[in-house]
Amino acid sequence: MTKRLDCIIEGCHASIEGETEAEIMAQAQEHAAGAHPDVELDDATVESIRSSIRDV
């Protein structure tokens, strides 16, 4: 099953797809490091990202 995450940063329309939550979280961290270097990936942010992952 494919899962998708739409970037939670306001104004960013990136979407990330992967087969597993772990795969998406790894890509999301890469995306955040590259596109949102000012966003701190603290526990709350990571939780928020994780809860935004949907099955597609």
Ligand SMILES: [Zn+2]
């Ligand atoms: Zn983004």
